[in-house]
Amino acid sequence: MKARIKPVYPIILLLLIVTSFHSSTAQTKITDYKVSFGTADYQGKNCLVLREFIKEGKKYYLTADPATLNTSILSSKELDKIVPYASYEQLAIHTNGTAYMKALTEAKDQSIPLQDAGITHGFPKEKGITLTIDLCPSHKGLDRNIFTSLTDAFRNIERPVPVALSLTGRFMLSHPDDITWLKNLVSSGQLNITWVNHTYNHHYDPSRPLSQNFLLERNTDLNFEVLALETLMIENGLLPSVFFRFPGLISDQQLVDRITAYGLIPIGSDAWLAKGQQAQPGSLVLIHGNGNEPVGVRDFINLLKSEDTAVHQKQWLLYDLRTAVP
Structure with missing residues (x-):
């Protein structure tokens, strides 16, 4: 009598879905994604730094406009006068009164x-x-x-x-x-x-x-x-x-x-x-x-x-x- 083999189709299907998603829509892989608070200047305006990460060997930041709440992804070369803060509490002090x-x-x-x-x-x-x-x-x-x-x-x-x-x-x-x-x-x-x-x-x-x-x-x-x-x-x-x-x-x-x-x-x-x-x-x-x-x-x-x-x-x-x- 042959041993019954447990089907693995659901696992294979999930792997195919994930692989298909990344191959069809994914941008360049990013690494070292982490919370990073600070302020910086972008095109003459102040912005908030919320995250940082590495893409293709270069550092990028997820930033927010404290007036409009719009977010952007900017490279370190696009930002001037980056001032890091150790915690959200420090960021809150320096952004007090903003719409954000x-x-x-x-x-x-x-x-x-x-x-x-x-x-x-x-x-x-x-x-x-x-x-x-x-x-x-x-x-x-x-x-x-x-x-x-x-x-x-x-x-x-x-x-x-x-x-x-x-x-x-x-x-x-x-x-x-x-x-x-x-x-x-x-x-x-x-x-x-x-x-x-x-x-x-x-x-x-x-x-x-x-x-x-x-x-x-x-x-x-x-x-x-x-x-x-x-x-x-x-x-x-x-x-x-x-x-x-x-x-x-x-x-x-x-x-x-x-x-x-x-x-x-x-x-x-x-x-x-x-x-x-x-x-x-x-x-x-x-x-x-x-x-x-x-x-x-x-x-x-x-x-x-x-x-x-x-x-x-x-x-x-x-x-x-x-x-x-x-």
Whole structure:
């Protein structure tokens, strides 16, 4: 009787997916990626240094504009007067009063609850919302209907359409074609995506209470969850933002303090549509674009349709996360 051999197809398939993703979309491999705080001058303007890494033997930095919250990747040759700081606390002292630090302080002040810590509501000048779409790990692909509905609704109103995508590493690796499709929407001028750190793995155990789940699970390697995702993003042509969303919107004060110590601004939501929360002017609306939340997607598309007249009168707009926060 022949011995039965355990199939290895799932493992081979995963390796093929990862290999295909890197071979089809990856940029040059980067090394020595780490937190590095400081300030520097770029083209006559002050910028914040948040990370440093090596690419093709040269040093690069992930920087942020303290006024606009826009991030950039710049080489050491492009920056002048680099002043390193030993910690986030030192950076905070030297950036006090900037839009970046105001937003980060606002997020920390709203971080007591177990659920939904961080900034949950924006401050637009007119009626409208800030749309955030979570891409948690899923065997299903991207719900592209969300994005085509957006670009159709705002075709002659807002171009590119601003949207924040909370990205996980496992979704990136499982759905490389979807990431490429999104990048093409950006390069064609249809979307303006703010890429939000949503951790590499997004661990979840349905048998555990919330206070011991997601990033609160014991032995979670927070450094890996945050920095490995940023590394993967940069290697594949995505630009990390200064924003972070907790998996499941679950955290505690200690975890919030640890995340802000990376220089990241936590965001929550006051309108998770699939949970029946209604969008109000200025809401940070949350839906999932990973195929696992059809109710939330349906509700958002219905919201778009209900505001159609206001959209065409430019009285109901979508706001860029970087301008909507305090």
